Structures are given as C-alpha cells and as structure tokens.
Amino acid sequence: MPEKQLFNFAEYKAREAEKIGYSNYSYWKSVWTNFLKKKSAVFMSVIFILLFIFTFVASAIGKYDISMAPDPLNRSYIAPNAEYWFGTNAIGQDYWAQVWYATRASILLAVLVSLGQITLGVIIGLIWGYVRKLDRFFTELYNLIDNVPTIIYMTLIALMVGKTMWTMGIAMIGFGWLATARNVRNLVFMYRDREYNLASRCLGTKLHRILFRNIFPYLVSVIILRMALAIPGTIAYETTLTYLGLMDITKPSLGMLLSSARSVFPNAAYTLWFPAAIVSIITITFYLVGNAFSDACDPRNHV
Template sequence: MNKSLFEFASYNDSAAKRAGYSNYSYWRSTVQVFAKNKMALFFLILMMVLLTFTFIQPYLPNQNSPTKIHIDENTNMQLRNSSPDSKFWFGTNSIGQDLWARIWSGTRISLMIGFLVGLWEAFIGIIIGALWGYVRKLDRIITEIYNVIDNIPTTIILVLLTYIMRPSIGTLIFAMCMTGWLGMARFVRNQIVIIRDREYNLASRCLGTPTNRIITKNLLPYLVSVIMLRMALAIPAAIGSEVFLTYIGLGLPVSIPSLGNLINEGRAVMMVPSLRYQLIFPAIVLSLITISFYVIGNVFADAADPRNHV
C-alpha cells in the first residue's frame, strides 16, 4: 500500500454539524405549495379585500346608516324601491333604506356569526374528539352523549332554541354552537383512532409520556390539514344556517341587517324584474364568501399535507 496516497482528515466540528443540517420548515413549505395555486391565491386576496372593506366601510365618507329610512324631498314619502344610482349604489329596499349600507352591515354580522361558530366548533370539537379517540375509558360515555344529540335533527334543535329564546345575535350563535361541534368531534375521533396505536405512540406511552402531550405532539399535528379544511368550511356553513333560519322566520329580527335578512327580503320581491337587484346583490356577496372559503380551505388542506412538500 502506498501511504502517500492517503492522509488522515482532521475532525472539524462545524463541518460535522453542517452535514446533518436541513433548512426544511413545515409552515414555510405549506405556504410555498399554497402560493403555487393561482386560483386559491386570487380568492385569498379577494377575501382579504372583502373583509377589510367590510369593516372600514362605516368609517368612509358619505356613508349612510343601514337603519335610516330615506325620505323623498319632493313627496315627503319613503324613498321605496329606488333603483341603483349615483346616490344609492345598490338602490333602496321596500321602506327606503340604503341597500349598500345594509349589505355591508349584514356581511359584518354574518361573518362575525360565522367566525364565532367556526372557532367554537374547532375548539370544542378538537378537544372532545381527541379525548374521545385516544382515552378508551371515555369512549362509551362520549359515544352515548354524541348519539343522543346527533339523533335529534339539527334543524329541530335550531328551531326550538331560536323559538324559545329571544331572537338576537347571541341566541343564534348559541343555537348553532349547541350542535356545531358534533361533526368536528366525530371526524377528529375517527382520525385519531386510526393512528393512536402506531409504534411511536406506543413508545411514548411506554416512556410515560403524559396523555395531553401525546395528543398535542404526536396526534394532532398529523391532522392539521384536515382540521384546517373543516374549519374553513365551518364558517360559510354557519352563515348558511343563519340564512336558513331567517328564511323560515326564526333568524335575526328584521331591524338587524344580515345576509339572511337581506336575502329573505329580496326573495319576497324577486318576481318583479325591476326589484330583483334586492336579491342579486346580497346573493353575490354570500356566494363570494362561500366559494372563497371553500377553495382556500381545500387548497390549504392539500398544501398542509407533508406528502405534497418538496
């Protein structure tokens, strides 16, 4: 052997650390994959613009109150069913209220209801679903509670609660929160049952890892994508429930503008061609919100799946 062909390499601590370094970041990769979808990016920007404008609209100049009834200066009568013009961009309704102001006020209220119900569904649904799926002692108890509530049609629960309690935003939110967590809890439970007995979870239990740490560190991170999808869809679903309850006469009072009230008012005059704008404008806003959340939720769920990361 010719020793001149070989030489001992000296140990370099910094070089050794660089050999095992990876700059992979889960959330950065998720954002990068999401940003590649142009349609999702468009709806995300559209939703951000819509949300921003909805909340700053009352503070813009020359904005009318959503509850003010406008009077015709020539006749001293209510300016009823005025077609869209330079003064009233979306026209007026059947009692002379500015439809532009009512639509944005109604959008604020409906979005608030949707976000509160969606966050409650995610928070309670994830907690109950995680305990239901992982702690075997709680399985039978939570299953019985779930079956009792789930076997009563959701529509009946919503109708009874909104009928018994005084109609208000709080009543509507409470009624939808009573049953909103069921779907999320069942979904999370089924997903956790699938992965709870995998080797790394068994190893964690053998090492004495607390239950709450196993759930938060071993189980829930694998469900980020599907949970985010459910949360994104819960918001337009809550808005849809508000529209439905208003449609059957058990939603918010007429004095409180919401997308449900506006669509219900527009439905009453939709057969008159000159008054269909009262249904078209709120329906467009509701459609944009629903489609945006649906597209963003689906694309983000795919982007959050590590198998789609590079």
Template structure:
C-alpha cells in the same frame, strides 16, 4: 542472504511510513460541526404556506376575502356613506325613497321602506361573517377536544360515544327552532343554537383519524418513554389533523351563514332592524317575481355566493397544503 532480506524489510518499512505520512492526516474533532450534521431546516408551517402559495386561485381568493372583510369594517368610515338603518326621504316629495333602482346616490338602490341597500349589505356581511367565524372557531375547539379524547382515551370512548349518539339523533333544525323560541333573537342566540350540534361531525371525523394514528410505532415509542398523552396529541397527531381541521373550519363559515339565512327564512333569525345577509335575502325573496325589484335579491345573493365559493376553494387548498404527505 539474511542481511540482504533484513535490508529489504527496513527499506519497505521506511517507504511505508513515508507513504502513510504523505497520504493520510488525522481528522480534527469539531463538536459544532457535529451538531450541524444533525440539524434540519424543515418547518411544518413554512412548508405548508409554500405549498399553499403554489395554488394561484386559492391565493387570489384569500387576498380577496381579506380585502372584503377589511372593507366591511372600513366602509362605514368612508365619505358619503349612508346609515344602514335610517329611512331616507325624497327631498322633493317628502316621501320615503322606496324601491329606488341603483343610481349615483344609492349604489345598490333602496328597499321597500327607503333604506340604503349598499350600506345594509356591507353591514349584513359583517354580521354574517362574525356569526360564521364565531361558530367555526367554537366548533373547532369543541370538536377537536372531544374528538381527541374520544379517539385517544379508551376509558372515555364509551361515555363520549353515548353522548354522540344522543346529540347526533337530535335534528339540527329542531335545536335551532327551540333555541330561537327560548332565547331572545340575536347574534348570540344563533351562535349558541348552531354550536349545540355543530361540533358533532367534526368530533366524529377527528376521532376516526386519531384511532388510525394513535397506535403507530412513533406514538407507542413516545408513550413508552413516558410522554404525556396531551403532548402526543399535540405533537404527534395534530400535524396530521391540521388539514382536516382547516377544511372543516373553512366549510363551517359558509354553513353557518347558510343556517342564518335559513332561520331568517322561517322567521326565527335576527330581528329585521339588525341587517344580515339572511335578512336581506329574505326581503329580496319576496320581491323576486317583480323584474324591477330583483336587484334587492341579486346583490346580497352574489355576496353570499362569492363568500361561500371562496371559503370552499381556500379550505380545500389549505387542507391539501397542510397535509404532511405533500411536504418535501
């Protein structure tokens, strides 16, 4: 009986060994594949542009704005283009071609002293866009720097708050008027005047966002591991603020152009000799009650309206696309 039991155990062990050999293999260790399992092909900017490209209207307007900006630079070099500052005379009468309605020679007509409105509008658009982009970039740089320090550093919170209260309580119109009186009228004067108080709203908004994000677990973990503050701001906080920054920047461009129009309206803008959308709209405003001369207001107003609407839609679309919450 014991011999029989022992034979059964031997048979069972042999069959078990055969079963294991047939069903199982040792897995080989591959360090390269182990690295691949931890790899993610996610890219923040690629995901942002993929999301933005789904908004067909915003993409169309972005292409339109790029073409418009490119055309303002190319237009002076196209054939048969007139000077935006030259006063043209009628060859038959020798008099100024004043208030000529749009025709084959003057596409947008002429103004009250015989200057070509077509070339003046594109020259003015180029000037106004330069002012708008310069103001927007400076406001973003100052606003983000001040807002990040204001929201992240508890030591700087009190002094920056006092600075904010002082600057925010100064009316922007007063600053624009004083700078226009103190400095010589020009593009740089308008840019400086707008940037003195323009960064305040962006800094305050970014500060509020950073206060919400700064004490989250991943930021506390980074701080505990000894990560410098500027890296936490740039790596952990900035991606969540890109949407806000792009929205504010896109709105700052038409706002700066509108402020330039306002300054020109009250007589403190650019010199009349330097074309801008503000100058052109202000000149057309005087003639708006005359039906035959309203084209001098309509054309620059259309250009300004299209730029404003385009930047607003593009900014909102890009802000939504840049929000990491909308990324898959």
C-alpha cells in the same frame, strides 16, 4: 509494514450535507410555499381580504348611514341610481349601507361560530378517539344529538331561551361540533397505537401532551379544510334560521337580506343580486382556499 486501511473517516462538509438533506426544513414555511403555488386560491384569498376591508370603507364613502331613518315619502325599492348606489329597501333605506354592514356582520358571526364549532369538535374528537373508556359515552352522545334534526333543537332554543344572534350562535356551536368530532375521532384511531405513542405512554407522558404534540399535527390539514367549509356553511345556516323566523337580528345580515329579497325578487331583483353575489364570493373563496391550504398542510406534500 503498516496494515492496509480498509475504512476512512468521512469528513462532515456543511455544503455537501445541504445537497442531500433538509437541514433548514420548516413545517410552516413549507406550508406557505406550497400554498403560494395555488394561484387561484391565492387570488381568491386576496379578493376576500379586500372585500372584508371594504366593508369598513364602504360606510365612510357611502352617502347614507345604516341607521338612516326610513324615507318619509316611503320611496321603497328604488332601483340603483346616482343617489342610491344599490337602491333602497322596503322602507326606503339605503341598500348600499345595508349590504356592506350585513357582509361584515355575517363574516364576523360565521368566523366566530366556525371557530367555536371546530375547537369544540377537535377537543372532543381527540378525547373520544384516544381515551377508550369514554368511547361509549361520546358515541351515545353523538347518536343522541345526531339522530334528531338540528332544526328541532334550534326551534326549542329559540322559543325557550331567545332568538338573539348570540343565543343562536352559541346554539349553532353546541350542535355543530358533531361532524368534526367524528372525523377527528376516526383519525385518532389511526395514530394512537403507533410506536412513538406507545413509547410516550410507557415513559409516563401526560395525556394532553400526547394528544397535542404527537397526534394533533397529523390532523391540521383536515381541521383547516373543515374550518374553511364551516364558514360559508354557517352563513347559509344563518340564512335558513332568519328565513324561518328563529333568529331575530336587529341589524342587517346577509341571511336577513336574502330572506327579505325572496318575496320581492320579481319586482326588485337587485335586492337579491348584491347579497347573493357576496355570499357566492365567500363560498367560492373558502372552498378554494380551504382545499389549497389543506393540501399544503399535509406533510406528505412537502418536499
């Protein structure tokens, strides 16, 4: 008489397995799905994309070009009308062309500077937090730079090197990585001695692979948020530098337009309304999109 079987082999059924597992899980697909649930962020991101595209269209549909010579009759500060849709500036140039060119220039400058700041900050933060021998060096470097107001460094660079847009942009990158690096360094401390990283070190895994394959994915949500906040912050900082005369921009930027509008606001309020509205849209957009995308990138929010 055969012995009674106490166990039976379980058969693998693909359809049943899909009910209890996530065999088709994709990190970036899940990120995109979670982001689309944030309707306000999606709406504002569409508005921003359309705004940026329109900066190229505006020059084509406008009546005057950015290089239009000053009005020989010096008809300065004409209010918006059928001829000048956004009015004119102090020397009679079309403000429509000025505003949309400035918007495109400021967005491109802000994106490039923010990318530089975040990239440099992440690289330094990863090394600072993981390589213990370099902790004291980067800590002292951080304290040396952070304890002196950044505007002092920017003033010295403007006076000694130059006030061009690219010079000051590189300077903003050189002093703008501090907050990101400090944040990343603190997060790396939380992950560097976990079991899988200890195992990787014991197996002889190279440093750059541990940093960018084992630790970096946990920092994506924080990096996205800092990037989103850095872009409007760069535009605001460019406004400050332009207002203080530390940045000479031959072509219009939002900072330059806002600085020029402050002195004539009571008599020509429209010179402040248009660039201020665009800066507000950019700031709100990146705040909402940055928070939504940061939450979407957090694996803990994935189902």
